[in-house]
Amino acid sequence: MSEQIKRALLVDDCEVTRRLIGMALAATGVHEFIVAADGAEAIARLQAEKVEVVILDRRMSGMDGLECTRRIRAGIDGIDPHISIVLLTAVTGSESEREAYEAGVDLFMEKPISIRKIQAGISRIIAGKTQA
Amino acid sequence: MATRAIFDLSPGMSVGSGVFDDDHRVVLELAALLQDIRPGAEHRALVLSVIGVLDECLGGHFLREERAMRSGGHYRFAEHRQEHVQFRRRIRADLAAYRDGLMAVARDLPYMVAAWVRRHILLEDRAYDGWNKGKRIDRRPLAFLALEAEPKVRHR
Numbered sequence: 001m002s003e004q005i006k007r008a009l010l011v012d013d014c015e016v017t018r019r020l021i022g023m024a025l026a027a028t029g030v031h032e033f034i035v036a037a038d039g040a041e042a043i044a045r046l047q048a049e050k051v052e053v054v055i056l057d058r059r060m061s062g063m064d065g066l067e068c069t070r071r072i073r074a075g076i077d078g079i080d081p082h083i084s085i086v087l088l089t090a091v092t093g094s095e096s097e098r099e100a101y102e103a104g105v106d107l108f109m110e111k112p113i114s115i116r117k118i119q120a121g122i123s124r125i126i127a128g129k130t131q132a
Numbered sequence: 133m134a135t136r137a138i139f140d141l142s143p144g145m146s147v148g149s150g151v152f153d154d155d156h157r158v159v160l161e162l163a164a165l166l167q168d169i170r171p172g173a174e175h176r177a178l179v180l181s182v183i184g185v186l187d188e189c190l191g192g193h194f195l196r197e198e199r200a201m202r203s204g205g206h207y208r209f210a211e212h213r214q215e216h217v218q219f220r221r222r223i224r225a226d227l228a229a230y231r232d233g234l235m236a237v238a239r240d241l242p243y244m245v246a247a248w249v250r251r252h253i254l255l256e257d258r259a260y261d262g263w264n265k266g267k268r269i270d271r272r273p274l275a276f277l278a279l280e281a282e283p284k285v286r287h288r
Contacts (some may be wrong), residue, residue, distance in 0.1 A: 016168050021134075021182055023158065027189070027275030059173065090177040097203065113181035115188045115275050116282070 011056035039063025192278030
């Protein structure tokens with residue numbers, strides 16, 4: 001199901017959400033993932049480790065998902081600026097979607113989370129990589 | 133601590149097949165996850181997420197189990213399948229009730245799921261030896277079966 005995504009970074013300040021996304025990812029074939037509790041921690045993890053996709057929340061107690069996305073896209077501290085980014089958020093609506101794409105995400109998805117939604121998101125990321 | 137134990141799949145709860153034990157473990161873990169949700173800005177979205185993923189995983193697990201039972205000639209297949217149907221109906225009714233504002237669902241559902249799974253394993257799954265030992269067990273990851281069990285719908 002997820003033939004080309006082997007490793008992901010999950011960024012959310014809620015531990016239950018990280019565990020749930022991890023379970024959904026594992027169920028779709030992505031078995032290796034690292035976690036971070038906010039944008040700043042995500043940046044630090046990306047400086048030290050390689051992943052193929054970042055799945056992050058928008059609203060977090062520390063650095064939020066949009067700022068984290070902007071910093072990744074700026075390629076700060078040697079981070080790959082072309083890494084795939086999925087924003088998975090409870091901040092719904094077209095304004096939230098517009099802001100997410102302006103920040104540089106590849107895919108905007110609204111919570112609630114489901115296996116089907118995660119699988120569809122991963123498939124779209126893979127399709128995008130294949131076309132690139 | 134005693135209440136927490138109901139979400140663990142003890143060796144005594146094994147049905148003797150790793151793939152089915154893993155499925156049961158996932159279902160119990162999702163029930164425990166629901167119990168772990170704390171008040172916060174995204175509480176509602178998170179509760180809906182966990183119950184939704186639980187429903188998807190149940191769909192996948194039941195499909196795997198029913199295929200194995202059918203191929204193994206389980207003589208109580210119809211009755212067993214009916215239990216699955218009724219349980220998913222209950223989960224979906226609870227999901228709808230929570231959406232409509234019945235907050236008690238988030239509190240009560242984890243224990244209802246754990247009690248049902250434990251009873252179902254002990255009285256149904258383990259009552260008829262041999263059905264889960266066949267070569268025709270679908271061993272693909274649960275998500276593949278969860279997606280097969282549901283009609284396709286579009287998500288944002």
